[in-house]
Amino acid sequence: MVALDHKGMSDNRTAGTSDEKVFEVLLPVARQQRSQAMIERLEGTFRLNLHPHHAIWMFLLFILAVGTAHAQAPKELISPIDALIKWSPFILWGPEGGLTGFSLNIIISFFAMLFGTIAGVALGLMQISLLLPVRTGSWIVTQFFRNSPWLVLLFTIMLLFPFEIDLGFVVIPIPDWMKAVIGFSLPVMANLSEVVRGAVRSLPSGQWESAESLAFNRRETLWMIILPQCFKRMIPPWINWYCILTMSTPLCSIMGVEESVTYTAQALNAEGDRPELLPVFYVFLLLIHFIYTYPIARWSIQLEKKFAIKL
Template sequence: MLTDTRYQRRKRLALLAILGAAIAWIAFDALLGGSAEWARVISRLPLLLTGSGPAWSIQGGFAFNVLMGMLSMAIATLLGLLMGIALLARNAWLRRGAFMIMNFLRNSPWIVLLFAMLYLLPHRVELFGTTLSFSPFFKAVVGLSLPTAANFAEIIRGAVGSVHSGQWESARSLGYGTAQIYRQVILPQALRRMIPGWMNLYALLMIATALATVTGVQEVVTLLRTTLAMESETALVYFYLTVLLMFFLYCYPIALLARRLENRTKGDAI
């Protein structure tokens, strides 16, 4: 029986070995038969990343995914916070209403929500004399932020619920009011537990930005599919692997960091 640290070290080495072998294989393949395909991928890489051939300006591509992810996350954080507060409200009707909205959004597929937003939101609105036009990009951001907000509200509820009831009792016995208990006692503890969930949610959202292709946004999957229409069938696998790798390289470190934070907060006295 190996000790735990030695086992983990060997496992990590094995993982690195597999990754190393994969990189070596790609390099080997690029030098020999596959070089033509890899050359094509590289020539298209600026387009896939920024949406413009020479990569001078950002007109789409993976950069759009990142941008959509960040904007949606900002909106979702705000909406989720409001929904989370409503979920914890003392007013039963408010609580029930928020709960229903949250469940509806959590139980609907992202892609269907995106489609629904595409048709539900008007193309432009007249507001105080100025015309605001809603681009597909904006609609995608709204469509992605709704389910994310619902998930964030659930994370908030879970984190607040996980603070031991003894904390409520002791704070109340010390004469704190409800708002004070939330602000001074519960939230500081709950916040620590929310952060890993929030980060995981961001990774999840980032992955879901690929779905924006159905709204016609020039993000990486849309560009990939239009590019592939012009490429030979043998290059196809290489292009797919490249884009999969983009998402993986962006999301995996976030997931890893979230897990590390989670393990750290696990030790907290509950």
């Protein structure tokens, strides 16, 4: 039966309710898919499902773009391939290796992930607090930032955050890319907050009860028993969120942050905006993002499969 071969069968993480028997007869995969959808709804992201041969398709597209561009290009001007070779260091590292361009995308993604994770874990733990106001407050914050478009959040921070902070004795300048870091860390925070809450809730209540019967207090139970167990199952969605974050960093080119998209536009401009250069440069841009994200997404799937068996 086709249905039983479905990849998801092995990594069902929330199986085991009373009506299992009846369900298995009729719609064997359906419930698993529903619970998968619920996990994804909670974590706010899809599982990326990748195979190595998919990378080949990306390269074929690139070659196609270069090929058509070559055919179109006038002979007396610099050829698209030469233009790309000339400009690719600029798009990747910025002028004189100034850590702008695509490397700035990565730097932004690192810092946004760092701040987003710290804030997200804190917010997530607040969501499971015993104090109702803390729980409600953190829930509202989480939902608010989860359900706002990233671009709106980014605009808010870019436009409303001061460009420098005066601490009286020292003035700290805040460059645009650092504001972008804050702007991106907000949705990451909110989504990771839900990941934490979901992971804690997915543990059987017996863990809490047995810890309580062994006279652990709540803080000890959380840090010594619950969170270590949740840690593993939070890793795959965490990596997944990193991929999504990285793929969102080009957004800050709208505000003129000097990352890969901004520099691609500048490079094209410097070459006189020749239409036959457009496909080559934009496919190159897509390609470098793909090359960076792809191994990470694959890694997350492998980890998930590995953990799914052990859990």
